Amino acid sequence: MIRGSSSRIARTRVGPSNSRTATRGMADRPIIAANKNFVPIRTNLRGSALLNTPRLNKGAGFSREERQIFGLEGFLPYDVHSLEKQALRAYNQLLKQPSVILKHAFLASLRDQNQVLFYKIMQDHLKELLGVLYTPGAAEAVANYSNLFRRPVGCYISFPNQDGMRAQLEGHLLDVNRTADVAYDSNNPHDAIDLVVVTDAEAILGIGDQGVGGITISTSKAALYTLGAGINPNRILPVVLDCGTDNHALFSDSLYMGWKRTRIRGKNYDQFVDRFIQNCRELYPNAIIHFEDFGMANAYRLMEKYKDIPMFNDDIQGTGAVALAALIAAIKVSGARLADQRIVIYGAGSAGMGIADQIKDGLMILEGLSEEEASRRFWCVDRNGLLVESMGNNLRHAQLPYARPDAEVEDWAKSEGDNDGVWLMDVVKNVKPTVLIGTSTHSRAFSEDLIREMGKHVERPIIFPMSNPTALCEVDPADALHWTENRALVATGSPFPPVELGGGKQYTVAQTNNALIYPALGLGAILARSRTISNSMLMAGVNSLASLSPALTNPEASLLPDLADVRNVSVEVAAAVCRQAVADGNAQDENTIKVVQGKGSLPLEEYIRSRMWDAVYRPLELVD
Numbered sequence: 153m154i155r156g157s158s159s160r161i162a163r164t165r166v167g168p169s170n171s172r173t174a175t176r177g178m179a180d181r182p183i184i185a186a187n188k189n190f191v192p193i194r195t196n197l198r199g200s201a202l203l204n205t206p207r208l209n210k211g212a213g214f215s216r217e218e219r220q221i222f223g224l225e226g227f228l229p230y231d232v233h234s235l236e237k238q239a240l241r242a243y244n245q246l247l248k249q250p251s252v253i254l255k256h257a258f259l260a261s262l263r264d265q266n267q268v269l270f271y272k273i274m275q276d277h278l279k280e281l282l283g284v285l286y287t288p289g290a291a292e293a294v295a296n297y298s299n300l301f302r303r304p305v306g307c308y309i310s311f312p313n314q315d316g317m318r319a320q321l322e323g324h325l326l327d328v329n330r331t332a333d334v335a336y337d338s339n340n341p342h343d344a345i346d347l348v349v350v351t352d353a354e355a356i357l358g359i360g361d362q363g364v365g366g367i368t369i370s371t372s373k374a375a376l377y378t379l380g381a382g383i384n385p386n387r388i389l390p391v392v393l394d395c396g397t398d399n400h401a402l403f404s405d406s407l408y409m410g411w412k413r414t415r416i417r418g419k420n421y422d423q424f425v426d427r428f429i430q431n432c433r434e435l436y437p438n439a440i441i442h443f444e445d446f447g448m449a450n451a452y453r454l455m456e457k458y459k460d461i462p463m464f465n466d467d468i469q470g471t472g473a474v475a476l477a478a479l480i481a482a483i484k485v486s487g488a489r490l491a492d493q494r495i496v497i498y499g500a501g502s503a504g505m506g507i508a509d510q511i512k513d514g515l516m517i518l519e520g521l522s523e524e525e526a527s528r529r530f531w532c533v534d535r536n537g538l539l540v541e542s543m544g545n546n547l548r549h550a551q552l553p554y555a556r557p558d559a560e561v562e563d564w565a566k567s568e569g570d571n572d573g574v575w576l577m578d579v580v581k582n583v584k585p586t587v588l589i590g591t592s593t594h595s596r597a598f599s600e601d602l603i604r605e606m607g608k609h610v611e612r613p614i615i616f617p618m619s620n621p622t623a624l625c626e627v628d629p630a631d632a633l634h635w636t637e638n639r640a641l642v643a644t645g646s647p648f649p650p651v652e653l654g655g656g657k658q659y660t661v662a663q664t665n666n667a668l669i670y671p672a673l674g675l676g677a678i679l680a681r682s683r684t685i686s687n688s689m690l691m692a693g694v695n696s697l698a699s700l701s702p703a704l705t706n707p708e709a710s711l712l713p714d715l716a717d718v719r720n721v722s723v724e725v726a727a728a729v730c731r732q733a734v735a736d737g738n739a740q741d742e743n744t745i746k747v748v749q750g751k752g753s754l755p756l757e758e759y760i761r762s763r764m765w766d767a768v769y770r771p772l773e774l775v776d
């Protein structure tokens with residue numbers, strides 16, 4: 153950490169008149185709602201070095217006084233511009249970019265120049281720009297990573313370099329600590345990282361193995377933690393574990409920047425990941441670990457293996473949580489009971505089985521079903537058709553509880569294909585599902601015939617085509633509504649525009665994406681400094697999110713809150729997660745425990761807001 157013997161603070165327009173009082177030692181600086189944005193960031197950088205440090209750079213936003221103190225006159229055009237004016241200029245430049253991928257590149261470059269400005273324009277245009285930064289935009293950016301590469305962002309841990317892994321991770325810790333502002337509430341440099349977002353890039357969104365390009369999903373998910381839950385971006389470490397790639401197109405691309413070997417598997421892989429986790433635990437003992445877009449076989453194994461540390465798998469647990477919240481809202485609208493649903497899941501991978509597991513937990517906890525009874529509410533269809541018990545060793549461990557007895561399907565009327573499997577249409581005809589969920593990456597798999605067939609048997613069909621990016625969605629929501637005479641309750645993984653229902657009415661399609669819940673889950677776990685992230689914490693988050701559904705008061709409204717409102721949603725959801733962490737005895741942060749117990753100076757929600765990072769320019773303090 154930087155410790156200056158003498159210091160000067162530029163009193164900028166944003167600073168309160170008493171900002172000099174903030175020069176006390178780091179440890180005794182309380183960050184509370186009223187002053188968190190006025191606490192100076194200490195730096196010894198000046199001139200172009202300051203302008204080239206995105207965490208500190210304010211560009212034309214540097215005040216006259218700051219320009220004097222930091223030697224910036226002569227490096228900047230004369231006029232001082234407010235953050236709002238800078239944001240307007242940047243947004244106008246963004247609009248001139250002719251394609252999503254160029255817009256994504258523009259945003260990435262803005263983030264690499266001026267962090268606050270990047271988050272400011274993202275926040276101001278969240279709904280529109282999430283489609284660029286996240287899904288669908290991120291898919292294109294990941295797939296074109298090596299061709300579009302300009303500068304490295306985040307942490308690259310490569311299998312062939314693993315002997316230096318500890319030093320590499322220490323390097324990031326030192327780098328984070330050098331920014332000083334991140335360690336405001338502790339003198340322990342190991343406290344500087346709150347969150348690690350890690351992918352091994354084997355199953356990115358719906359586009360599969362992307363090798364080193366997977367870093368872009370980690371950086372996008374990391375940015376959503378800041379946008380969605382105010383986690384300080386400088387305290388998040390996005391990581392790609394480069395384990396090689398089985399994507400032959402990348403292999404034969406001379407510009408590919410990752411390790412050009414087929415993916416390591418088995419013992420080598422396990423040891424590599426384990427080494428990474430153990431180093432993270434030692435170097436960043438307070439950080440939670442978010443696993444993203446691992447291939448299914450590893451994703452489940454690793455989730456089980458590391459369940460006693462504060463980690464979660466977003467594709468399994470985050471997706472399960474958001475889907476259950478949307479389902480709870482949908483059945484309230486339809487007037488049915490959760491226990492009476494017949495649920496077909498198309499695509500029995502990480503997301504599909506995560507959703508099944510979470511809904512199963514819901515059936516057990518909310519409806520009192522036994523595990524066996526709850527499992528019987530699901531029919532899961534994958535590449536080889538309906539999962540049935542006779543598939544035996546071909547079933548993955550996570551799929552086993554949902555395999556149907558073969559006897560059940562023996563008498564089914566079958567219309568599709570040969571007799572080797574039971575296909576989706578046959579399942580829909582025979583099961584007459586009330587809920588159809590798509591996590592298959594099979595674009596437009598929910599055909600008109602299929603949706604009409606489903607709609608014959610149920611008054612309010614619940615249809616969640618959740619595959620990303622947009623092009624892989626199982627059905628366009630407008631079609632699903634049209635084919636069911638507007639009776640369907642629809643939610644998608646990627647954003648879709650509202651559907652015109654006629655008569656001046658519109659249906660708002662809920663974006664049922666884990667991005668609506670994982671930032672708050674992370675924030676709650678970080679604030680509580682939770683030992684683990686338990687199922688009951690997840691369920692608390694689900695119930696909180698479901699209770700915020702606009703459809704509860706207006707049946708034509710979206711099943712889930714708008715992703716554009718994620719920051720407010722996150723305060724509520726994180727509060728529920730914190731309360732549950734305390735109730736479970738998992739919480740270790742004394743301040744948060746006190747607040748949850750009503751012994752703090754602020755109510756929990758306000759306390760949470762007071763800990764959120766905002767996209768504003770904080771005063772800078774020059775230290776020698």
Ligand SMILES: NC(=O)C1=CN([C@@H]2O[C@H](COP(=O)(O)OP(=O)(O)OC[C@H]3O[C@@H](n4cnc5c(N)ncnc54)[C@H](O)[C@@H]3O)[C@@H](O)[C@H]2O)C=CC1
Binds near residue numbers: 359466535619667
């Ligand atoms: N909305 C959300 O929040 C989330 C959406 N997803 C999306 O879900 C999709 C799947 O992701 P993961 O589960 O992580 O991948 P995965 O690879 O683990 O699962 C996909 C499954 O679909 C199966 N599948 C592929 N083609 C099929 C076909 N033609 N018919 C039947 N099954 C087929 C595969 O065999 C596999 O089991 C992706 O598009 C991903 O973007 C994933 C996580 C979150």
Ligand SMILES: CC(=O)C(=O)O
Binds near residue numbers: 356445466666
């Ligand atoms: C949303 C997400 O995590 C995925 O599509 O993989």
Ligand SMILES: [Mg+2]
Binds near residue numbers: 356357444445466467
């Ligand atoms: Mg994912």
